[in-house]
Amino acid sequence: MELELRHLKTIRAIAEAGSLTKAATALGLAQPALSAQLRRIERALGGTLFERGRYGVRATALGELVLERTRIVLPAVSELQREAARFARARRDGERLRLGGTHGPLLGALVDRLADAVPGTTVTTCASWSERELAELLAEGRLDFALAGACGSAAPPDAPHLTWEEVAVDPVFVMLPDGHPLARGREAELAALAGEEWACVPGDGCFGDCFTAACARAGFTPRRMYETDTASCVHLVQVGRAVGLCRATFPPTPGITTRPLAGTPLVWRHLLGWHRAGQRSDTAATVLAQARAAHAGVAARSDSYAHWLARREDRDVAARQPRTGLAS
Structure with missing residues (x-):
């Protein structure tokens, strides 16, 4: 499986929510579906991203590394989308x-x-x-x-x-x-x-x-x-x-x-x-x-x-x- 932008958003959502249950609710998914998706992401990245505990989840060292990159990549992609929309709108509006x-x-x-x-x-x-x-x-x-x-x-x-x-x-x-x-x-x-x-x-x-x-x-x-x-x-x-x-x-x-x-x-x-x-x-x-x-x-x-x-x-x-x- 190749890593996609939506996978980074999923990782960030889990980290922000602090638990798979809350993250699943925020993402509009069933918890088993989110757990299965997280396992696929972890296999693609070669390691565990979150440690599960009775009080929720906590990022591992690998998880912290990935989260640090998402803080750079996701805003950059969002800005790219906004600039592309501005460029397209300027050309579309023309005169x-x-x-x-x-x-x-x-x-x-x-x-x-x-x-x-x-x-x-x-x-x-x-x-x-x-x-x-x-x-x-x-x-x-x-x-x-x-x-x-x-x-x-x-x-x-x-x-x-x-x-x-x-x-x-x-x-x-x-x-x-x-x-x-x-x-x-x-x-x-x-x-x-x-x-x-x-x-x-x-x-x-x-x-x-x-x-x-x-x-x-x-x-x-x-x-x-x-x-x-x-x-x-x-x-x-x-x-x-x-x-x-x-x-x-x-x-x-x-x-x-x-x-x-x-x-x-x-x-x-x-x-x-x-x-x-x-x-x-x-x-x-x-x-x-x-x-x-x-x-x-x-x-x-x-x-x-x-x-x-x-x-x-x-x-x-x-x-x-x-x-x-x-x-x-």
Whole structure:
């Protein structure tokens, strides 16, 4: 008899159950049938795998060796099956792209650009506030690409075999009702907002902790944070209930003024992710280039962001100029 994958699964099931009776139940077999199968496996391997006792079974030295190999072989075969399914699905789907993204204007802008860049391709989208969920969908082959984000220098969502490339880095802005005193300035000091209540979209990264730390450095603790969807955040700001945190690319919205936070205490990194085994390099390069172009287009439509970028460029130019002094 040649050893097969199902035999390794049987050995593992017996070891995990600790008895032939329990293993037979888990495998849906009669105990005599499982005992006969185990004897055939042991003959094929040349020795006893389990010692039988009144309290169940215990692996022999040979059994431990085989079990150690199953811990490597079985996960590797399962991953092979998943990657083969992803590969076959990608070829079967052909002209289809499944995009995921966190809430914001970038996902829609990318869909718009892909409609021109890859005509005839059907694009579907899935929005989620959870970067980890998007990473899991990529790992499972249920998404082709995902636009996610990370706060500051934090690592992207962790999942095996995923590639993450940076699309852009934005400062975090504050959303203010048009009548707010700070809406008239070019930027807002975080400390000047100490008495406000706040609103933002939830996430499962470290952004909340980073915001609290930035407030602590500014000398205060936030009074209250409303974590809700984008439309609700907008409403809370419009009616003056809270001020909001947003990416610098937040689109113009009636009743709301966006302003940069002085000193840029918080930044947001836009990331594009995909599964290495499920995407061709040319497809990934195309989607990444279009994502970067989409971000540039969204940023250009925000006057407050354009002004912030211009001021930063002026500061960078000034910093590169040689300094001269007066003779004493």
